[in-house]
């Protein structure tokens with residue numbers, strides 16, 4: 256089980272309100288994709304979900320209990336960069352979580368327990384297609400391989416929730432498609448709840464069971480920082496594998512504006528809203 | 533005709549070019565020495581090769597008349613002991629304090645300012661204090677090296693720790709790591725190359741502090757010897773000692789470089805030393 260419920264969430268830094276009035280219920284095993292203009296608070300939202308920061312107001316519950324006060328193993332994360340440890344080989348990166356759990360003091364496993372850990376990690380390793388690179392250091396891996404490793408590593412502790420912040424942002428389209436298959440496959444296998452930020456609306460529609468759009472609803476021209484973004488559209492994507500062609504067309508038309516525009520003064524995604532209606 | 537910035541020596545050209553200044557220096561010395569000795573055979577300023585050989589033979593291969601020891605080796609042993617002991621203590625202190633200050637916000641708030649202030653104190657200025665507090669023996673010499681080198685090492689390491697991507701620390705926590713495990717499995721291994729680099733840069737100052745303290749108060753040691761024989765203008769002893777100290781310093785640096793090349797194969801190319 257991994258049900259998330261968020262009530263009246265707000266995050267401000269001094270006089271700057273980044274997020275406000277966020278209420279959300281996400282059922283166990285949903286795949287939420289998050290889109291929104293640059294700087295509107297998507298990463299902040301993930302940081303709150305991860306407990307990397309405490310919200311200014313509001314609560315986040317995981318399976319009915321408030322989430323822990325600091326990041327812990329029930330919520331895994333993959334960032335766009337720096338997600339794997341450069342001083343560990345692929346295999347060492349993968350068994351690290353197992354070593355940390357089994358050996359509180361040394362953080363290392365030797366001999367038979369180590370071999371068992373390697374066997375356990377071996378399955379995920381082949382799922383993400385890194386069998387051949389098990390003893391390579393990250394510096395020798397391509398961006399796509401590093402992200403596959405990062406995803407596999409994040410899944411080793413069997414997190415209830417997986418948070419991804421533009422994980423494929425730096426990858427070429429072909430590599431992205433392969434990453435999509437791998438991610439969807441792992442999601443079906445592990446049944447965790449996923450939140451994934453993306454700037455690629457098409458990707459959002461393709462992967463998600465639900466698409467969340469972040470934007471500002473209220474806007475004060477004299478004090479642009481006064482109000483924060485909230486979830487303006489919450490679109491269930493019934494069969495996420497085949498988005499309606501109209502949506503994709505809209506998405507493609509919207510995508511360039513989405514990424515280049517700073518946080519929008521007026522409610523955005525009118526096109527999207529029309530389609531959703 | 534290629535631009536000067538694009539003209540590169542070949543493999544053998546590089547060796548030749550590198551050796552050239554050494555050859556020129558040696559030749560200039562020999563010429564000058566010959567010229568002076570031709571005028572005054574008892575000249576002490578630029579001794580001949582034979583007097584170097586005689587001095588080295590006397591110091592390195594004949595037991596000293598008074599002490600019965602081989603002076604060069606006894607001096608080398610005494611100095612290296614002080615140097616290595618001082619650098620080891622400095623390294624241990626710097627690893628502990630540097631990681632604590634770089635990683636733990638509470639420790640940073642408490643100790644970063646005092647370390648920054650201490651690193652501004654000229655170490656030689658506190659040497660008299662060390663002599664008064666710790667006496668004229670081994671301890672004050674080792675403490676001088678520790679005092680002179682540690683603040684720099686701590687600051688360099690704490691900067692390296694603080695510069696680790698925040699993402700890595702968050703990721704480690706989501707993989708279930710405790711603070712201690714983050715130190716031992718994430719932070720320490722990644723700042724070790726930087727430690728070796730900082731240690732290499734500290735070798736010069738460490739030798740400086742060693743020679744200085746030996747010059748002022750000691751009964752043996754490389755620095756003690758050259759300052760002792762200075763009274764007799766014994767250039768035939770001083771110059772080989774200086775060359776020997778230089779060689780030792782070079783070898784230590786080389787060892788650390790080799791260590792870092794072989795031990796940190798994970799480093800991306802542009803960061804390796």
Ligand SMILES: Nc1ncnc2c1ncn2[C@@H]1O[C@H](COP(=O)(O)OP(=O)(O)OP(=O)(O)O)[C@@H](O)[C@H]1O
Pocket residue numbers: 268271273291292293294295296297298299300
């Ligand atoms: N610690 C902080 N202190 C002050 N302001 C912050 C802080 N963290 C984030 N912000 C502000 O919050 C806003 C949202 O930042 P965030 O990184 O969440 O946006 P984002 O939606 O992820 O953008 P992008 O699409 O570019 O990644 C930005 O305007 C940023 O300046």
Ligand SMILES: [Mg+2]
Pocket residue numbers: 297298299420
């Ligand atoms: Mg972001």
